[in-house]
Amino acid sequence: MSEDARARDQLRRGDGGALVELYDRHATAAYSLAVRLVGAAEAEDVVHDVFATLLGNHDLYDPARGAFRPWLLRVVHNRCVNVLRRRRSAGEEALAWIEDPADSPPDAVIASLEASAVRDQLQRLPTEQREALVLAYYGGLTHSQLARRLALPLGTVKARLRRGLLALRARLTDTRLGVPG
């Protein structure tokens, strides 16, 4: 049994110590992603709430579907995106005191990334694809928000996101396999 599956089983028994163990192993990754998206002030609440939700809903995570960390980061990302969308729906006045992550230049966001493989492969994508990927994923924009921001037809934005992610998947696979880029 993997450590993640064991921790999930402990959570099912109501073992709070397992939650802290999971926190100690994954908090830095979760918090880093949340800070990138919603800023430090709200990142704490997002990460705390995600871990609290995990203890209160033991069956949310199924080890059969993959490792714990990628799943956890998906939950964090989804929570952050919801925070951003609520902020944006509150209007310009409410946003005035918070930096919107979608305002960061995509190339600066890519340059700040920790993992060299992702950073390098994003930089090698065509400009319009990497812009779309960064604004959607690290900026928390929906494809329709992205279309409005870039003043492009919805179909064009969808195609850029799709082609960009497919290309990134292929490039990262090649990188893992040692295929020259």
Add this chain to the structure above:
Amino acid sequence: MTHIEAREALAIHALDALDPDEAAALEAHLAACSTCTAELASLRRPADEMAAAAPLCVPPARLRARVVATAAALEGAAPPQPVALARVPERRGARHWLRLRPSVQRWQPAAWLAAAVLLLALSGAGAGGYAAYRAQQQLAMDEAALALLTSTETVLDRLAPAPGAAVGPTTHGHWYHRAGVPTQVIVGEALLPLPAGERYVAWLQRPEGWQQAGALVPDAHGSARLVVLGHDPAGTAGVLVTRETDDPIAPRGPAMLRFPG
């Protein structure tokens, strides 16, 4: 959503970038399509790598302390044995249509344990009475608040400094609420100490006007919590925190935090 439409939407869904209605339609398709489910899992891999590539930020120690406290509280959240209570006069008074609990701590396991121990001690001694009633009431409030905070449906709104308010650079707050659930939690963070005789008071903007929710009493770190029971927040349009010198029935002092901004 057709299979072809779903295939087109999978990459966008892997990026969390579908509009909510389209995401729901795609999820319905995924429940019945193993091909699309497998493709989505594959498309999530590069998205997962983007997630793990975020610039490194070390979480503050206080975040771990919050998680530890929450874990301890939830772990010990089993309801205590029923206690035979003496008849207790119901507390009534002006504006007490809300049942209030000002709290200066986060979900401290010590508080839970203390309350449980108190209940058991009272039960064993047969003392009952008002103290037992209050302890049981506090446990019920803590459980209601925890249920709210751990619900995936809970809405978290940020209380921003009011324009011109004399607050610290990181002073802010949060309002946790969920339509249909008569529990709300109002939080203040990095609140500055107030001069003697002044206090932070939270207000709810109800259709009938501003209603006092209670005092926010900061701890040594400037954190304060207030659990509000008794009203569906669906009728609440906003939250305000003011500085008051007495016990007014409507906001009188300067606004410090508010939602909407």
